[in-house]
Amino acid sequence: MDRINNQNLESNPDLKNKIKEAIAELKRGSSDFIGIEYIESLIMRYYQSGQRFIVKAGFDPTAPDLHLGHTVLIQKLATFQRYGGDVKFLIGDFTATIGDPSGKNETRKQLTLKEVEKNAQTYKDQVFKILDPRYTEVCFNSTWINKLGVGGLVDLTSKFSVARMLERDDFEKRYKENRPISIIEFMYPLLQGYDSVVLNADIELGGNDQKFNLLVGRTLQRAYGLEKEQSVLTVPLLEGLDGVNKMSKSLGNYIGVTEKPHLMYAKILSISDDLMWKYYDLLSVKTIPQIQDLKNNVKENKLHPKIVKEELALEITTKYYNLEIALEAKKEFESVFSKDEIPSDIPKMDFKEGIWICELLKLANLCPSTSQARRDIQGGGVKINKQKIINENYKFELGEYIIQIGKRKFIKAVIK
Numbered sequence: 449m450d451r452i453n454n455q456n457l458e459s460n461p462d463l464k465n466k467i468k469e470a471i472a473e474l475k476r477g478s479s480d481f482i483g484i485e486y487i488e489s490l491i492m493r494y495y496q497s498g499q500r501f502i503v504k505a506g507f508d509p510t511a512p513d514l515h516l517g518h519t520v521l522i523q524k525l526a527t528f529q530r531y532g533g534d535v536k537f538l539i540g541d542f543t544a545t546i547g548d549p550s551g552k553n554e555t556r557k558q559l560t561l562k563e564v565e566k567n568a569q570t571y572k573d574q575v576f577k578i579l580d581p582r583y584t585e586v587c588f589n590s591t592w593i594n595k596l597g598v599g600g601l602v603d604l605t606s607k608f609s610v611a612r613m614l615e616r617d618d619f620e621k622r623y624k625e626n627r628p629i630s631i632i633e634f635m636y637p638l639l640q641g642y643d644s645v646v647l648n649a650d651i652e653l654g655g656n657d658q659k660f661n662l663l664v665g666r667t668l669q670r671a672y673g674l675e676k677e678q679s680v681l682t683v684p685l686l687e688g689l690d691g692v693n694k695m696s697k698s699l700g701n702y703i704g705v706t707e708k709p710h711l712m713y714a715k716i717l718s719i720s721d722d723l724m725w726k727y728y729d730l731l732s733v734k735t736i737p738q739i740q741d742l743k744n745n746v747k748e749n750k751l752h753p754k755i756v757k758e759e760l761a762l763e764i765t766t767k768y769y770n771l772e773i774a775l776e777a778k779k780e781f782e783s784v785f786s787k788d789e790i791p792s793d794i795p796k797m798d799f800k801e802g803i804w805i806c807e808l809l810k811l812a813n814l815c816p817s818t819s820q821a822r823r824d825i826q827g828g829g830v831k832i833n834k835q836k837i838i839n840e841n842y843k844f845e846l847g848e849y850i851i852q853i854g855k856r857k858f859i860k861a862v863i864k
Contacts, residue, residue, distance in 0.1 A: 467491050470531045474524070474681065476736055477729040479656040482663075483679030490650055494532025500583070503533035504649040504678075506640060508540045509567030514574050515702040516764070517686040517695030520730045521653055522578045524683055528651070535584045536647050537575055539568045542590040543639050574705050577768050592646045593639060604638055607671040608664065613637070616660045637661040641668040649678045656682040686730055689715060691723050700816070709769050710784075710791060713777035714856050716761035721753040728760060733767075790834075790850055794858040801863055805830075805842040812859045814851070829854055 458464070470491050475481055490501040505521055514522075525535045541564045572586055596604070613634050614620055622629050637660065644652055644665035652662050662680040669677055685694040688701025695702045703715045719727060728739050742759075745751040758778070765774035784791050797812055806821035809830070815821040824830050825840045831852040832842075844863045852858050 480682040486679045500534045501650040503528045503651045504536040505653040506538040514705040529583045541588045542593045637664045641665040645672045651679045709777040710780045713761045713765045796860040798862045
C-alpha cells in the first residue's frame with residue numbers, strides 16, 4: 449500500500465484491525481499468497497468507499513458433479529465476497545476441450561462440447577449453495593476466446609516464451625523423459641492467463657497445482673498493458689476419506705455436494721480425528737478463534753473429538769440442505785450405526801435367481817471387483833439381512849435381501 453494508505457491505517461486503528469482480520473481469514477488454510485499488499489489495499493478501499501474488486505477462479509467442467517474437495521476454492525471465494533470481492537466464476541467451456549495438463553505426466557483426453565455443456569450446467573446449479581448470487585457472475589471463456597481468431601492467438605503466443613513454459617514442473621519432467629507434449633497443452637496456461645486479462649482480474653484463486661498458470665495471468669496482464677498485476681492465492685488439495693489421496697471420484701474417497709444427507713453426514717464422521725481439523729480450516733465457516741477453542745477443548749479433554757466431528761458434519765450437511773434435514777441425517781446416523789438399524793432410504797435393484805454374491809456386489813457398485821468382494825466377505829464385512837456371510841460362493845434364491853458392506857453401503861436386492 450502507498451504512504452497515504454498507510455497513514456490512513458495508522459490514524460484509524462479500527463480499520464487496521466478489520467483488514468488484519470480479513471487477511472487472516474483469507475490466508476487460513478492457503479498455500480501461496482502472492483501480492484498480499486495489493487489485496488490489503490483493495491479491502492481497505494472497500495471499507496472506506498464501498499468499491500468492490502474482481503476475484504476470479506476458473507473451473508473446467510470435466511466432471512458433472514462437485515465434491516467437497518472442489519468446494520475448498522469456492523469457500524475461499526465466498527470469504528472474499530464478505531470483504532468486497534465480486535466473484536467471476538469462470539467455467540472454462542473452451543479450455544476444458546483442451547484439458548489442463550497441470551500435475552499430469554501425460555496428455556489429457558479432450559472433452560466434447562456436448563460433455564462440457566452438460567457438466568457446466570450442473571456446476572451452475574451447485575455453486576450457489578456456497579456463493580452469494582448478488583456478488584457472483586458466471587462466465588464462460590468461449591465467449592471471448594472464440595473471438596480471438598488466428599491473429600489474436602498468434603499475438604497471444606508471442607507474449608510468452610517456450611523456455612518459460614518449460615519451467616513448469618510437469619512439462620519439464622516430460623521433456624526430460626522424452627514424453628510427448630502437444631502444442632495445444634502450451635495453449636492452456638496462455639488461455640487461462642488471457643482470461644485474467646479480459647476479466648480485468650484483481651485476484652485469481654486456484655489449487656496449489658495451478659500456481660504456474662496463475663502466474664502466467666500476472667505476466668499477460670503486464671504484456672497487454674493493464675495497470676495492475678493480479679494477486680494470486682492458492683489452496684491445498686483436500687484429502688479424501690482415506691486420509692491419504694486427494695479427494696477424487698475415481699478413487700471413491702469423495703463426499704459429493706449432491707450426496708444424500710444421511711450419507712454426507714456419515715462420511716464426514718468417518719474421517720480421522722487429525723484430518724478433521726483440516727476439514728474445519730478449509731470447509732467450515734467458523735472463525736479461526738472458534739476453531740482454536742475447539743482444538744484447545746479437545747486437547748484438554750473437555751470435549752471428545754467425536755462431538756467436535758459431529759458438529760462439523762452437522763454444519764456441512766446444513767450448508768447443502770438445511771438444519772432440519774441435517775438433524776434428520778444425524779438422527780438416522782445414530783439409529784443406523786449405534787443401534788445397527790437399516791437406513792430408511794436405500795437403493796433397490798433387481799437380479800436374476802442364482803446370481804453369485806460376488807457378482808451381485810460388483811454389479812451393485814458395492815465393490816469395484818469380484819476379487820474385492822471375496823476379500824470383503826473373507827474379512828467379515830458383508831451382511832445379508834443383518835447377518836454376516838462367510839460363504840464367498842453363495843448364490844441367491846428368490847426373494848428380497850438387504851445387503852450391507854461396512855457401515856455405509858446398503859442395497860435392497862430383489863431376486864426374480
